[in-house]
Amino acid sequence: MTQQELADKVGVTRQTVIAIEQDRYSPSLETAFKVATVLGVRLEECFQYEPRGKRS
Amino acid sequence: MATSLSYREKSLYASLVAELAVYGPYFFLHRQNSVNRVAGMILAIIVLQIILQSIIAAFTRNRITDERDRLIELRGYRVGYFTLASLMILGLGMLWFHAALGHFPIEGRWVGLHFLNVFFGMLVISDIAKTTTQIVTYRRAL
Numbered sequence: 001m002t003q004q005e006l007a008d009k010v011g012v013t014r015q016t017v018i019a020i021e022q023d024r025y026s027p028s029l030e031t032a033f034k035v036a037t038v039l040g041v042r043l044e045e046c047f048q049y050e051p052r053g054k055r056s
Numbered sequence: 057m058a059t060s061l062s063y064r065e066k067s068l069y070a071s072l073v074a075e076l077a078v079y080g081p082y083f084f085l086h087r088q089n090s091v092n093r094v095a096g097m098i099l100a101i102i103v104l105q106i107i108l109q110s111i112i113a114a115f116t117r118n119r120i121t122d123e124r125d126r127l128i129e130l131r132g133y134r135v136g137y138f139t140l141a142s143l144m145i146l147g148l149g150m151l152w153f154h155a156a157l158g159h160f161p162i163e164g165r166w167v168g169l170h171f172l173n174v175f176f177g178m179l180v181i182s183d184i185a186k187t188t189t190q191i192v193t194y195r196r197a198l
Contacts (some may be wrong), residue, residue, distance in 0.1 A: 011120075011122065012120070013062045013063075013064075013118065013122050013125070014062075015060075015194075016062075016122050016125075019124065024196065024198065027123070
């Protein structure tokens with residue numbers, strides 16, 4: 001699945017998908033659930049919470 | 057990886073270019089001020105914005121605005137508001153100071169034009185601050 005296809009199915013722009021991938025944007029809970037649903041995985045498999053400053 | 061600009065980003069860049077192209081010469085290439093010059097400046101910014109935004113809309117297929125766009129827009133408006141409020145307080149303070157010292161002899165309608173330029177300049181600076189904040193936020197983390 002391309003970034004554009006994911007963006008279209010979730011209802012965001014491709015630039016937002018890129019920003020999420022690059023950790024420059026934390027999506028809303030609704031968008032996060034939509035991404036996980038579209039990808040067919042659980043939410044925890046898609047998104048993890050790591051406090052800033054402790055990320056590798 | 058190079059990231060293409062979203063529709064909203066392109067629109068912001070166009071808006072900033074239009075503002076600088078019209079307001080820059082108006083405020084910095086100072087000639088004899090007049091009501092006609094003010095009207096011409098307003099007409100120029102309206103026409104230029106319509107042209108640029110229309111071109112961008114015509115060449116952009118996906119014009120969706122999502123939650124990230126709205127959040128960045130809100131941040132821009134917040135910066136713009138605080139910029140405008142700060143300039144207004146500064147401007148009112150300066151006006152009060154100069155008025156108290158008697159620096160404003162009444163000279164008919166030219167006083168009105170000077171005040172118009174001052175307050176309009178505040179709006180322009182605030183709008184540029186708002187647009188610039190949004191452009192920078194798109195490139196950085198939100």
